[in-house]
Amino acid sequence: MPVARILFPLPLPEPFDYAIPEGLAVPEGAYVTAPLGKYERLGIVLEILPDSAGEGRKLKDVVHVYDAPPMSRSMRDFILWAAKYTVSHPGHVLGMVLRARAGLGPSPTETVYHLTGQEPSRLTEARSRLLAAAEELGPQTATALAAAAEVSSGVVKGLAETGALRAEVVETDLPYAEPSPDLPGAVLTVEQAEAAEELTAAVASGGFHTFLIDGVTGSGKTEVYFEAIAEALRRDPEAQILVLLPEIALTQAILSRFEARFGAAPAPWHSGLSDKDRRRTWREVVHGRARIVIGARSALFLPYRRLKLIIIDEEHDGSYKQEDGVTYHARDMAVMRAKLEEAVVVLASATPALETMVNAELGRYTRLQLAARPGASRLPDVELVDLRRAPPERNHWLSPHLIQAMQETLEAGEQTLLFLNRRGYAPLVICKSCGERLKTPGTENWLTEHRYTGRLVCHVTGYSIPKPKTCPHCGAADSLMGVGPGVERVAEEVRVLMPEARIEIFSSDTAQGGEATRGIVDRMEQGEIDVLIGTQIVAKGHNFPNLTLVGVVDADSGMKGGDLRAGERTYQLLSQVAGRAGRAERPGRALVQTYAPDNPAMLALADNNRDGFLQIERDVRAELGLPPFGRLAAMILSAPSAEMVDQVAQDVISQAPNGEGIEVFGPAPAPITVLRGRHRRRFLVKAPRNVDLSAYMAVWTARLKLPNPVRMSVDIDPYSFL
Numbered sequence: 235m236p237v238a239r240i241l242f243p244l245p246l247p248e249p250f251d252y253a254i255p256e257g258l259a260v261p262e263g264a265y266v267t268a269p270l271g272k273y274e275r276l277g278i279v280l281e282i283l284p285d286s287a288g289e290g291r292k293l294k295d296v297v298h299v300y301d302a303p304p305m306s307r308s309m310r311d312f313i314l315w316a317a318k319y320t321v322s323h324p325g326h327v328l329g330m331v332l333r334a335r336a337g338l339g340p341s342p343t344e345t346v347y348h349l350t351g352q353e354p355s356r357l358t359e360a361r362s363r364l365l366a367a368a369e370e371l372g373p374q375t376a377t378a379l380a381a382a383a384e385v386s387s388g389v390v391k392g393l394a395e396t397g398a399l400r401a402e403v404v405e406t407d408l409p410y411a412e413p414s415p416d417l418p419g420a421v422l423t424v425e426q427a428e429a430a431e432e433l434t435a436a437v438a439s440g441g442f443h444t445f446l447i448d449g450v451t452g453s454g455k456t457e458v459y460f461e462a463i464a465e466a467l468r469r470d471p472e473a474q475i476l477v478l479l480p481e482i483a484l485t486q487a488i489l490s491r492f493e494a495r496f497g498a499a500p501a502p503w504h505s506g507l508s509d510k511d512r513r514r515t516w517r518e519v520v521h522g523r524a525r526i527v528i529g530a531r532s533a534l535f536l537p538y539r540r541l542k543l544i545i546i547d548e549e550h551d552g553s554y555k556q557e558d559g560v561t562y563h564a565r566d567m568a569v570m571r572a573k574l575e576e577a578v579v580v581l582a583s584a585t586p587a588l589e590t591m592v593n594a595e596l597g598r599y600t601r602l603q604l605a606a607r608p609g610a611s612r613l614p615d616v617e618l619v620d621l622r623r624a625p626p627e628r629n630h631w632l633s634p635h636l637i638q639a640m641q642e643t644l645e646a647g648e649q650t651l652l653f654l655n656r657r658g659y660a661p662l663v664i665c666k667s668c669g670e671r672l673k674t675p676g677t678e679n680w681l682t683e684h685r686y687t688g689r690l691v692c693h694v695t696g697y698s699i700p701k702p703k704t705c706p707h708c709g710a711a712d713s714l715m716g717v718g719p720g721v722e723r724v725a726e727e728v729r730v731l732m733p734e735a736r737i738e739i740f741s742s743d744t745a746q747g748g749e750a751t752r753g754i755v756d757r758m759e760q761g762e763i764d765v766l767i768g769t770q771i772v773a774k775g776h777n778f779p780n781l782t783l784v785g786v787v788d789a790d791s792g793m794k795g796g797d798l799r800a801g802e803r804t805y806q807l808l809s810q811v812a813g814r815a816g817r818a819e820r821p822g823r824a825l826v827q828t829y830a831p832d833n834p835a836m837l838a839l840a841d842n843n844r845d846g847f848l849q850i851e852r853d854v855r856a857e858l859g860l861p862p863f864g865r866l867a868a869m870i871l872s873a874p875s876a877e878m879v880d881q882v883a884q885d886v887i888s889q890a891p892n893g894e895g896i897e898v899f900g901p902a903p904a905p906i907t908v909l910r911g912r913h914r915r916r917f918l919v920k921a922p923r924n925v926d927l928s929a930y931m932a933v934w935t936a937r938l939k940l941p942n943p944v945r946m947s948v949d950i951d952p953y954s955f956l
């Protein structure tokens with residue numbers, strides 16, 4: 235009897251072997267169930283071994299094979315590779331792949347009711363209301379019809395018995411409509427057409443190829459990669475296309491753009507999906523029927539049947555790094571995935587990551603440049619406002635220069651966007667009496683004041699309390715004071731300065747759920763808002779034609795904290811924000827308030843000299859042997875008490891293997907020192923580029939025997955450093 239080697243989505247070190255019973259067809263990659271411990275569990279057949287592998291062994295049987303296309307070999311290889319790279323159990327990675335396993339079964343069904351046109355024998359008031367609702371809404375469930383007509387669902391049953399309604403059993407999860415490659419797109423400019431041609435040629439000839447679309451904001455990067463998508467759809471009727479976006483950029487606006495271009499909505503994948511939509515997308519992906527998937531980073535781990543093109547829009551974005559559980563960077567993983575699938579991968583950005591630029595220079599990626607915005611649209615002028623010379627008034631945040639520009643903009647009937655990457659009213663609350671800074675109990679995380687809700691909130695842990703009347707430390711009454719600006723406080727300032735302006739705040743607090751976001755975006759597009767004050771949620775993907783002034787309230791805030799990418803990230807975010815201005819005919823400008831106008835990131839921003847900035851960055855990193863010129867990994871230990879974690883950390887460091895050129899720093903407090911009641915310490919490991927740091931970390935972690943409540947995780951290429 236042949237043997238199936240099965241991987242389960244559990245943190246187990248290896249797969250297990252099972253016998254394939256007579257009469258059961260089990261292909262490689264099949265989704266199966268098999269007994270493990272007390273339960274039958276879902277797993278994946280990694281490979282089929284010859285009969286000899288089972289000889290003399292007492293193996294349990296595979297129990298059930300799901301009626302779904304088997305997982306491709308390239309997907310299985312990707313799982314094993316990703317586990318090795320991230321120093322995780324393969325079963326842990328498989329768990330991410332099987333996140334909506336309900337999609338393995340067929341769609342659930344429900345009963346809907348149609349009008350038959352036949353008159354009921356007796357027509358009551360309730361019955362005619364219900365028939366009217368059925369007429370208006372079309373086929374619906376009894377519950378939905380009854381609710382719409384405000385009658386009991388018994389009325390539906392009664393009408394069905396008289397023959398006025400006909401019941402039909404239908405599937406709840408419908409397939410996605412087939413996108414069409416041949417609808418007209420934008421008429422491309424010469425430079426756009428050249429870039430599109432290179433992409434479509436690579437898609438047409440097949441095979442692995444990595445591109446970078448390096449194009450200024452608003453240059454039409456989306457229009458260009460649309461052409462590659464169209465080509466992939468056209469070439470291969472089974473090809474699947476994955477478009478990754480930062481979660482925050484997955485707005486209705488971009489979905490609508492896809493729908494307009496391809497005549498059908500793409501299959502979505504992000505953290506806000508309902509269970510039903512998650513199951514639906516997953517099923518359609520596995521069966522190969524979802525042709526275009528648009529999703530956040532975890533969409534990379536879906537088990538596509540035939541993935542031929544991956545787009546990573548805003549490839550520099552920090553949200554592609556997953557920090558929890560299996561830590562990975564979706565951009566880097568996507569390139570590997572494309573290699574295994576022999577697919578084309580396209581990174582797009584106006585401010586590519588230094589890592590990506592270096593890869594392009596080394597010829598690993600083909601760089602396609604878009605230097606201009608199409609039509610009359612121009613890049614905004616960026617001007618630094620030196621706050622040391624002309625500061626705002628005390629306890630105010632807008633400089634006279636910015637205020638004047640806002641007033642001119644309002645008078646011209648145009649819109650202003652003020653950017654401040656801080657939610658709430660004030661980022662810090664202190665007691666005037668005793669000087670205490672309010673923190674989440676047991677941690678070093680400050681509480682942020684939110685006036686809108688009257689609460690103090692921790693943005694790290696989510697801890698929140700109503701704002702106390704007295705100081706929790708010294709008991710003084712009315713002594714708590716918010717320090718520094720958040721978007722709510724800046725809005726307050728603008729309201730006083732410009733009482734006639736229509737002002738709105740756009741942050742994750744005011745944009746809970748897609749509907750609210752759409753409301754603000756729509757109103758901004760329609761010109762119903764004069765001043766929009768927003769966090770990074772406004773920085774990406776929006777096209778506001780009448781927006782001509784962008785004000786950056788505090789350009790320095792992102793520079794603090796000693797993070798190796800702080801300068802790069804500040805440059806990226808600010809040029810992204812500035813790029814919102816002047817996207818239509820009217821020219822735009824950006825005023826950037828800073829106390830450090832000679833910082834290289836600020837100077838480069840003002841000169842629109844991105845490459846000069848990257849050159850300085852790369853020199854610094856090359857000098858220090860930091861990524862991409864060296865490698866980093868982190869190990870995080872956590873335990874219920876600080877004493878315990880410190881003690882274990884000493885033992886852990888003594889076990890670190892020696893390696894040529896490898897340096898281990900720490901233990902030090904982790905970026906988030908206390909999380910969910912656990913104290914965290916971190917080691918940072920630095921190695922030359924040619925060292926396999928994953929293998930080094932695997933050797934180290936295999937040596938450790940950690941006491942029970944202590945947990946350990948490895949982060950290859952860490953991104954947070956505080």
Ligand SMILES: Nc1ncnc2c1ncn2[C@@H]1O[C@H](COP(=O)(O)OP(=O)(O)OP(=O)(O)O)[C@@H](O)[C@H]1O
Binds near residue numbers: 422426451457608813
């Ligand atoms: N060739 C073209 N003809 C007409 N309109 C175009 C053309 N190219 C781009 N546009 C329009 O210009 C705007 C910006 O294009 P797009 O969003 O594709 O740029 P982008 O480079 O992806 O921008 P960002 O960097 O902000 O993400 C869009 O409204 C788009 O429809």
Ligand SMILES: [Zn+2]
Binds near residue numbers: 665667669710713
């Ligand atoms: Zn006090």
